Amino acid sequence: MKLEVNRKALLRAVKTAAAAVRTRTPKPIYQCLRIEAEGRTLKVAGTGVELLIEATVDPDHVIVHDGGVTCVPAHKFQEVLASANDESVKIGADDSAIAIRCGGRFRFPTMAASDFPSPPEVAGTEFTAVLAASDFEDLIRKTGFAIERNSSRYALECLLFDAVPANNSNEGQLLVVSTDGRRLAKTECHSEQMTCDNPEGQTLVPAASMSTVAAIFRGSAPEDKLTVRTDKNHLLVTGLSARAWLRLGEGRYPRWRDFMSQPGVGSIVDIDIDPFIQALTQAIIVSSDANAKTTFALSADQLEIKRETTDGRFTTTLQVASRPGSPAESVTFYLDPQYVKEAMATCEGTVRMQVTSPESIMMFYAGENQETLHGIMPLRGDAKPVKVPVAAEAAGATGVTEAAGVTA
Numbered sequence: 592m593k594l595e596v597n598r599k600a601l602l603r604a605v606k607t608a609a610a611a612v613r614t615r616t617p618k619p620i621y622q623c624l625r626i627e628a629e630g631r632t633l634k635v636a637g638t639g640v641e642l643l644i645e646a647t648v649d650p651d652h653v654i655v656h657d658g659g660v661t662c663v664p665a666h667k668f669q670e671v672l673a674s675a676n677d678e679s680v681k682i683g684a685d686d687s688a689i690a691i692r693c694g695g696r697f698r699f700p701t702m703a704a705s706d707f708p709s710p711p712e713v714a715g716t717e718f719t720a721v722l723a724a725s726d727f728e729d730l731i732r733k734t735g736f737a738i739e740r741n742s743s744r745y746a747l748e749c750l751l752f753d754a755v756p757a758n759n760s761n762e763g764q765l766l767v768v769s770t771d772g773r774r775l776a777k778t779e780c781h782s783e784q785m786t787c788d789n790p791e792g793q794t795l796v797p798a799a800s801m802s803t804v805a806a807i808f809r810g811s812a813p814e815d816k817l818t819v820r821t822d823k824n825h826l827l828v829t830g831l832s833a834r835a836w837l838r839l840g841e842g843r844y845p846r847w848r849d850f851m852s853q854p855g856v857g858s859i860v861d862i863d864i865d866p867f868i869q870a871l872t873q874a875i876i877v878s879s880d881a882n883a884k885t886t887f888a889l890s891a892d893q894l895e896i897k898r899e900t901t902d903g904r905f906t907t908t909l910q911v912a913s914r915p916g917s918p919a920e921s922v923t924f925y926l927d928p929q930y931v932k933e934a935m936a937t938c939e940g941t942v943r944m945q946v947t948s949p950e951s952i953m954m955f956y957a958g959e960n961q962e963t964l965h966g967i968m969p970l971r972g973d974a975k976p977v978k979v980p981v982a983a984e985a986a987g988a989t990g991v992t993e994a995a996g997v998t999a
Contacts, residue, residue: 592659592684594628597652598693601633601680602672604646605665607807607833608637611644612665623662625707626684628655636707637665641838642800643710644807649832662702663689671697710836713827715820717794718754718787720765722819724811724830726780730767731805733778733937733963738798739771746842747771749795752821754787761785765819768847769798774930775850776937778963783816794821795840804828804835850952850966857947858889858922860911864938870907871932874898877905884970885928889946890921898928914943924949925970931955934965 608624616622616639625636631650636643661684668691672680675694683690684701691697731750739747747770756763763785768777808817808830818829821839828835874885878900888895891913897906924946935942938957945954955965 592626592628592661592682593655593657594633595654595656595679595681596633596648598672598675598677598680600648600652601635602669604633604635604648604832605669605672607646608635608644609665609669610803610807611637611639611642611835613639614666616640620662620702620706620708622665623702623707624665624668625660625662625704626682627660627704628653629658631655636710638708641797642803643708643836644804644833645710645835646807646833659684660704661689662704662707664699667699710834711825713820713825713836714822715786715788717789717792717821717823718752718785719818719820720754720763720782721784721816722765722780722782723813724808724815724817725813727817727819727828728805728809728811730765730778730780731801734767734769734776735798735802735805736933736937737769737771737774737776737965742771744842745840746795746844748798749840749842749844750798750801751844751847752794752796752819752826754782754785754790755779756785756787756790763787770845770847770850772845773927773968774934775847775966776934776964777847777966778958780962793844794826795842795844796826796837797840800837804837807833807835856917857945857951858920859914859917859943859945860889860891860894861914861941861943862894862909862911863941864935866909867942868932868935870896870909871928871935873907874905874928875932877903884925886923887926888921888923889944891917896928911944922946922949924953926953926967927970930967934967937965938963 605624612624613621621639627634631653633648633653633655634645636645671691671693677693681692687701689699689701734750742748751768753766753768754763755766761784763782764779765782766777766779768775815831820827824839826837826839874896877898880900883898883900886897892911894909894911895906896909898904934955943956943961949969952966952968957963
């Protein structure tokens with residue numbers, strides 16, 4: 592293999608592919624990048640256990656003299672490119688080593704490209720959706736925080752993808768859901784082209800891998816599109832200059848629609864996000880104790896937030912706007928301000944809060960069409976979890992939603 596390539600263009604591709612590479616792995620090949628050159632095409636791929644990312648360098652920045660494929664140490668290769676100021680990089684490789692001319696001259700041993708895992712074929716037998724790259728990043732950003740980490744319930748470390756095709760149309764909605772058992776986040780976006788061979792199917796994707804994939808498409812142009820395709824075992828995300836294959840998660844996911852079901856309407860108010868986040872941040876300052884009682888007192892035109900511990904005391908009042916037809920009764924309830932803040936940080940402008948009762952799940956709706964929904968379990972006045980029966984229980988379901996966990 593012999594080629595010349597623009598250094599910055601190659602560095603972008605290397606950073607993208609290296610996002611999948613693990614620093615600690617029993618297989619040395621997983622610490623390498625696979626570089627393949629053919630014609631005017633230069634591809635760089637990196638992989639871990641659950642994720643494989645392949646980036647393509649713009650052909651206008653590549654001159655391939657002799658095609659070939661090799662595997663190079665990922666982090667050393669990236670450091671070489673990042674350390675130089677040269678406009679171009681010259682690379683030559685044989686079966687045992689790679690030579691790099693970039694500022695100075697480097698030579699590193701390589702590994703056999705045949706040992707590098709091949710990307711799986713993803714037929715799209717579950718669903719295929721085409722959507723804006725910026726919408727895809729929003730889907731992950733607005734849900735990825737609400738997973739349970741290092742859990743024995745592996746499904747709660749995943750994001751749930753649910754494709755909802757439109758009737759009599761090739762379009763549809765792509766929903767993403769996350770929960771750790773005490774809170775739930777749901778958002779959705781429009782797919783301009785969707786096929787779904789299994790409308791009842793739901794796809795679990797490890798949240799950590801999906802956050803990595805979302806990051807490589809961050810900052811995409813408004814007109815950039817992505818294709819999301821999944822079968823029984825893998826999900827494939829294809830963009831203009833990168834592709835990512837993710838191994839799907841396993842396990843039984845909670846009945847999230849039951850989690851969000853609440854009897855009655857209750858009080859509904861609109862709150863400005865910025866002062867709300869500021870108040871939550873200041874309430875958290877008072878104490879790092881997650882069990883410290885934080886009181887939220889809602890009336891027709893204001894929300895009082897109060898936190899009092901042995902370390903200090905905080906209180907503030909925010910102006911709210913009641914929705915037409917909302918009851919004017921006051922209600923007092925208790926929430927973890929850190930949970931509320933993390934949810935509100937994904938929202939902009941105003942958020943709509945619905946409080947049915949002190950024991951019900953607190954609902955927060957955001958977005959132009961209220962497409963984003965956050966549900967947060969309340970606490971008792973002594974900061975203990977409140978058990979909330981799932982609406983489906985009356986219909987014979989056995990699960991009960993509680994702060995300690997949402998049953999499947």
